[in-house]
Every structure is written in C-alpha cells, then in structure tokens.
Amino acid sequence: MPDYKAPLRDMRFLMDEVFDYPATYAAIGAVDATPDLVGAILEEGAKFCEQVLAPLNRSGDEEGAVWKDGEVTTPKGFKEAFAQYVEGGWNGLASDPAYGGQGLPSSLAMAIGEMVAAANTSWGMYPGLTHGAMSAIHAHGSEEQKQTYLTKLTEGRWTGTMCLTEPHCGTDLGIIKTRAVPQADGSYAVSGTKIFISAGEHDMSENIVHLVLAKLPDAPAGTKGISLFIVPKFNVGADGEVAERNGVSCGSIEHKMGIKASATCVMNFDSAKGFLIGELNKGLNCMFTMMNHARLGTGMQGLCNGEASYQGALRYANDRLQMRSLTGPKAPDKPADPIIVHPDVRRMLLTMKSLNEGCRALGYFTAQLLDIAHRSPDEEKREEAEGLLAFLTPICKAFMTEAGLEATSLGMQVFGGHGYIREWGMEQLMRDARIAPIYEGTNGIQALDLLGRKVLGSQGKLLRGFSKRVHKLCEANAEHGKFKAQVAQLAKLNQQWGEMVQQIGMAAMKNPDEVGAASVDFLMFSGYVVLAHFWLQMALVAEQKLAEGSSEKAFYESKLMTCEFYFKRILPRTAAHQLALAAGSDCMMQMTPEHFAV
Structure with missing residues (x-):
C-alpha cells in the first residue's frame, strides 16, 4: 500500500493564500480558529492519519467487516483507532459547544476529513456518517432530542447513520414502504427494511442512532408523505444512557468491490421505537x-x-x-x-x-x-x-x-x-x-439536479451567481502578460456556458428529454470550467509570491506549470462535451427496448 503523506503545504496554500480562511473565520466570529491553532490541528491530524489510520488501510481491506448472528466486527485495529480518534477530540471538532463540541469552523473539520479519507476511506465512513446525522438533528431536532442524542454523538460514545434506500427503491424515495405508526406515548413504531446502510451495525460505539425515512399509514403519496425519525439501536433510559435493545437488527452486510472494511448493512426495523424529527411529512427536507x-x-x-x-x-x-x-x-x-x-x-x-x-x-x-x-x-x-x-x-x-x-x-x-x-x-x-x-x-x-433544478429551475440565476465571479476574474486580468491566453480561453467558455443553458432550455420546452440527454455533459463541462477558474486564481497567487521573492520557489513554479498543463491538455475536453450535448436526445431516445436486445 502506498505510504500516505498529508499534503499540508497545498492545504495551507488554499486556506491561507488563495481563499483567506483567517479573514473568513474572523468575519463569522470563529475567534478561536487562529492561524497558529489551525496549523497545530492540521499537524496533529496529519500524524494521526499517517501513523494510525493509513497502516490499517490494506489490512482492513483484506480482513473486511464480518457479520455473524446480527453483529458486525470491524477489522483489527479499527475499534482502537476510533477510541483514539474520540480521545483526541476529533469527533467534536466543529460541533456545537452547547452539546460538548469545540465549535471550530466546519471547513477546518473538512480538511481533517480529507486526511482521514485519504489515509483510510473505509474507516472514515464510520465517523463520517455520524457527522451527517448530527447536522440533521442539530438543524431539525427538538431541544430534548439534541440534549439526548447530540451530546453522546459529539462525545463519540454513540455513532449515527442515514437510512434511506430500500430493496425496491433507491433514488425514487416517494415509493418507500417503511411505515411509522403513532403510539400513545408520542413515539412511533417503525417497521421496514433499509439497505446499503453504511455503518449500520459495528462494534465501535455503545449505541447507533439511525435516522430513518418512513411514512405514516395515512401519509400523502410520493415524497410529500415522507417523515424522518430517530430510531436508536438501544433505547435511551430516563438517565440518558443506553437501556433495552430496540427492534432494530442487521440482517446481513454486503460483499463489495471496495471499501470492504466499511460495514454496508441490511437493516431491519420491527416495530422499533422511533421519534419524529421536525414536522410530519417534511422528512425529505430534514x-x-x-x-x-x-x-x-x-x-x-x-x-x-x-x-x-x-x-x-x-x-x-x-x-x-x-x-x-x-x-x-x-x-x-x-x-x-x-x-x-x-x-x-x-x-x-x-x-x-x-x-x-x-x-x-x-x-x-x-x-x-x-x-x-x-x-x-x-x-x-x-x-x-x-x-x-x-x-x-x-x-x-x-x-x-x-x-x-x-x-x-x-x-x-x-x-x-x-x-x-x-x-x-x-x-x-x-x-x-x-x-x-x-x-x-x-x-x-x-447532473439532473444541477441542470434541471438548480440551473433551469432558477432561470439561470444560480449559474450566474458563479459565472459572474469567473467574469470578474477574467475582466480584471484580461491584459495580464503571463496569463492572457488562459484568461481569454476561460472567458470564452464562461460565455458559452450561459449560451448552452439557453439552447437546452429552448429545446426542453419542446421535449423534456433534452434535459436528461444533456445533463451529464453539462455537469462535466461545468466542472472543467469551475476548476479552470480556481486554477487561474491559484496561478495568480503563485506568480505574486514568486515576484515577492518567496523562498518556496519550486512550490509556486509547480503551480504555474500545472496550471498551464490544465489549460492546454485538460480544459479542451469541454469541446467534446459541448458537441455531445448539442447533438440532442434523438439519437438516444429513438431506439425501442427491442433494439437493445442481443
């Protein structure tokens, strides 16, 4: 397995020199996130990821997560690494101090998350899903739910999941079958099966808090009838601690191509006690x-x-x-x-x-x-x-x-x-x-979400929010001696971006399939243009540092040369995506299912 080395210099280049995180932290009131503290956190995070997590990556893949009689055992060293992670305070780095967190910016936590996932993607799935569950409870839970669950999740004693997918539906959540029946005590009896649940069962924490999408018996059809429930593996007693086992069990785990040390579970809910988060029938928003x-x-x-x-x-x-x-x-x-x-x-x-x-x-x-x-x-x-x-x-x-x-x-x-x-x-x-x-x-x-909902759905407003930034960058550097060619290249693509949206929108008025046919090429075109914008930003900063006589000459020269490569050898891929999406949907949709037969 390749030895992983956290790319701290490149991370600090972006945080300090390109995006000026210190100014943002000051503006949002994150006064504790000083450059010195951030630097120390990144250094210690790198040590943990390089010395603890990375050595477990290959062995975790070879051993995999193991299911037996409804219980999952993680690979050797995973549980101990998680205990070390929790002891180091990493789990609550960006969490609300009201519930035991450190309250540092989420962007700093994401930088730590990058190192975690690069060192050991499978291991990173366990705390990663927990942070998502915490964000949902924090945004939509009652104060009692926050006190009950967030404190333990932040502390790392409990972990969390998100339970959406069912055997018969993945993306189309409107047809889920999991049901939640109201009970006299205000709770709900949740019954159903969820699949592909990352970290749904494991041996790394005392309790697992499942966030489960379900429908009441009289709920409206489709996505308008979905509600969200907290369903813990173990019920919680009056003292806030683990009590009796809830009606939640792991039926099996998947045998996968990759991330084998991450337990991907089939979760069965058998009249499990659950608690509504937010409003009824508003679960998808939560x-x-x-x-x-x-x-x-x-x-x-x-x-x-x-x-x-x-x-x-x-x-x-x-x-x-x-x-x-x-x-x-x-x-x-x-x-x-x-x-x-x-x-x-x-x-x-x-x-x-x-x-x-x-x-x-x-x-x-x-x-x-x-x-x-x-x-x-x-x-x-x-x-x-x-x-x-x-x-x-x-x-x-x-x-x-x-x-x-x-x-x-x-x-x-x-x-x-x-x-x-x-x-x-x-x-x-x-x-x-x-x-x-x-x-x-x-x-x-x-891709459908980007083109259909975000771009066409906003009449191009959300695209303009970013393309204006590209326009301003190009306008400010149109006569820049070193980057004039790259600026002109990016400015042209930025103009074509908006024109493409108009063309697709006009075509979609006659045939809605045009959106689906164009969406992936539009997203890839967008990604290449977005990266070109950031590469130009990075190159401008690097050139300035070289002009100031920086001692890190090789680092900044590398940025300039990599930027040149991107514009000359990668960004031209946009032309192929333009041609493909301009071809329309007819060549895709004219065939009947019989035409696909072997």
Whole structure:
C-alpha cells in the first residue's frame, strides 16, 4: 500500500493564500480558529492519519467487516483507532459547544476529513456518517432530542447513520414502504427494511442512532408523505444512557468491490421505537441537511483516493527504471532511466496532479461557503453563499468523484502490470473510489439536479451567481502578460456556458428529454470550467509570491506549470462535451427496448 503523506503545504496554500480562511473565520466570529491553532490541528491530524489510520488501510481491506448472528466486527485495529480518534477530540471538532463540541469552523473539520479519507476511506465512513446525522438533528431536532442524542454523538460514545434506500427503491424515495405508526406515548413504531446502510451495525460505539425515512399509514403519496425519525439501536433510559435493545437488527452486510472494511448493512426495523424529527411529512427536507454535507464529503472521497494514488504513482515513477529518455539518458549511471522521464508517464502524473489540486480548491471553497452560510452575521453574505452552495454541491459530488476515479485508474496505469497486483495497493484505491460516483445520489442524478433544478429551475440565476465571479476574474486580468491566453480561453467558455443553458432550455420546452440527454455533459463541462477558474486564481497567487521573492520557489513554479498543463491538455475536453450535448436526445431516445436486445 502506498505510504500516505498529508499534503499540508497545498492545504495551507488554499486556506491561507488563495481563499483567506483567517479573514473568513474572523468575519463569522470563529475567534478561536487562529492561524497558529489551525496549523497545530492540521499537524496533529496529519500524524494521526499517517501513523494510525493509513497502516490499517490494506489490512482492513483484506480482513473486511464480518457479520455473524446480527453483529458486525470491524477489522483489527479499527475499534482502537476510533477510541483514539474520540480521545483526541476529533469527533467534536466543529460541533456545537452547547452539546460538548469545540465549535471550530466546519471547513477546518473538512480538511481533517480529507486526511482521514485519504489515509483510510473505509474507516472514515464510520465517523463520517455520524457527522451527517448530527447536522440533521442539530438543524431539525427538538431541544430534548439534541440534549439526548447530540451530546453522546459529539462525545463519540454513540455513532449515527442515514437510512434511506430500500430493496425496491433507491433514488425514487416517494415509493418507500417503511411505515411509522403513532403510539400513545408520542413515539412511533417503525417497521421496514433499509439497505446499503453504511455503518449500520459495528462494534465501535455503545449505541447507533439511525435516522430513518418512513411514512405514516395515512401519509400523502410520493415524497410529500415522507417523515424522518430517530430510531436508536438501544433505547435511551430516563438517565440518558443506553437501556433495552430496540427492534432494530442487521440482517446481513454486503460483499463489495471496495471499501470492504466499511460495514454496508441490511437493516431491519420491527416495530422499533422511533421519534419524529421536525414536522410530519417534511422528512425529505430534514434529510437533505444531512445529504448535502454527505455529498460534499463524497466528492472529497474522490479527491482523497486520487491523492493517495498520485502519491504512490509519483514515488514509483521516480524509482522504476525502464528504457532511456527519447532525448538521451537522464540517469547514465543506471541501466535505464526512471519512467518519470517519459512523456506519457508525465501526462498521467500531471493529469492526476491537475485534477487533484483543482478539486481540492473546489472542495475548500465550497467548505468555506458552508461556514459563511451557517455562521455569517451578514444576511446578504449568507444568501449569496447559499446560492453558490446550491450550484456547486452537485458539481462537487459528481465531478470530483469522476476525477477521482480517473486519477486512481491512471495511478494503476503508471505502475503497469504491478498496478494490477494487490501487494502494491493501487488497485484497492481504484476499487474504493468506484463507489463514490454511485452513492449519495448517483452522478446521473446529480447532473439532473444541477441542470434541471438548480440551473433551469432558477432561470439561470444560480449559474450566474458563479459565472459572474469567473467574469470578474477574467475582466480584471484580461491584459495580464503571463496569463492572457488562459484568461481569454476561460472567458470564452464562461460565455458559452450561459449560451448552452439557453439552447437546452429552448429545446426542453419542446421535449423534456433534452434535459436528461444533456445533463451529464453539462455537469462535466461545468466542472472543467469551475476548476479552470480556481486554477487561474491559484496561478495568480503563485506568480505574486514568486515576484515577492518567496523562498518556496519550486512550490509556486509547480503551480504555474500545472496550471498551464490544465489549460492546454485538460480544459479542451469541454469541446467534446459541448458537441455531445448539442447533438440532442434523438439519437438516444429513438431506439425501442427491442433494439437493445442481443
């Protein structure tokens, strides 16, 4: 397995130099998040991830989670690592101090989350789902529910899940069958089966708090009749501690392609005692609080696997000797040159590097928006952040996971045949990365959400919220000597972005299938343009630092050269997506099911 090294310099570059997190923290009142404290937290987080979690990654994959008689045992070392994680205070880093948290910004917690997932994606699923459950309870739960559940979840004694999917329905939650029957004491008897429940059962905490979507017997049809319930594995006594076992059991766990150490459970609810969160029939709105956090986290998983794969591929490319450089030997004292001298290996490494670092910028900017949306005292800034979040969240989830899958595939390819062999760990990273485009709403669903609901549904308002930022950046640097060509390239794509929306919208008025046919290409086009915007920002900062005579010359020069590669070799992919979506839906929809028959 490749040794993981937290990319702290690149993380601090974004946090301190590109997005100015310190100014944002001051503006939202996070006075404790000083640069010194943030630096110390990142350093300690890196040590934990590199020294504790990363060594468990391969062994966790080989051992996997084990189900027996309704109980799940996590791989060796996982439970102890979780205890260490909790003891270190990581679980409550960004949680509300009213319930035992430290109250630090969520963007800082996300940076720690990046290191966790890059070091050990499977292990990171256990606290990751807990944080999503905490956010939903915090946003929609009663004060009694917060005191009962948030304190224990923050403390790390209990963990949480989100239970949506059922055997007969995934995306179409309107047809769920799980039922909640009102009881005389104000609780509900919840019955049904949920599948694909990450961390639904395990041995790492005293209790597991399930957030379950269900319908009352007289609920309206479709999604308008869904409610959300807290259903703990063990009921909670009057003293707030674990009491008798609830009617919740794990029927089995899935045998998966990747993230094998993460228990993906079939959960059975048999008249389990549950408690309504929020209003009746408004459960989907409550769950979306959890899902939006989860979707950014899933997008970051794409980056994390891509980063781990890049680190392994880079080390291998510097060590592996094969053939001589086409321009003459670069290591004449050795029998062959390291493969990093060959153009095609450079292509793969730079593709990985440019996608990873661009996606990190997108993720960190989006996390900064979450801080502003939730904590800024300025209503106008909160509204602006909410609009940008609505637009960027599906791009984060879908584009970043597609980029991560490409990066892990290239990482294997750099190793050649050795990449396909288990002992090197590169194939595990690709297997682990493959789930990310699927769960938390498939990337096809994210694309429909972006184009159909967020862009066309807002009459282009949400797109303009971001494209105006691109326009201002390009306008301010239109005559920049070094970046003039890149600015012109980005400005043209930004203009075409809006034109594409108008064309799709006009076509969709005649045929709604045009939205579905164009959506994935539109999302990928959007992702490449968004990353180009951030790459230009990063390059401008790097150039300024070099002009100031920075001692970190190689770091900033690398940014400039990677930016050039992205604009010349990656951004042109947008042209193919433009042509594809302009082709319309006819070539997809004209075939009948019989035409697909073998």
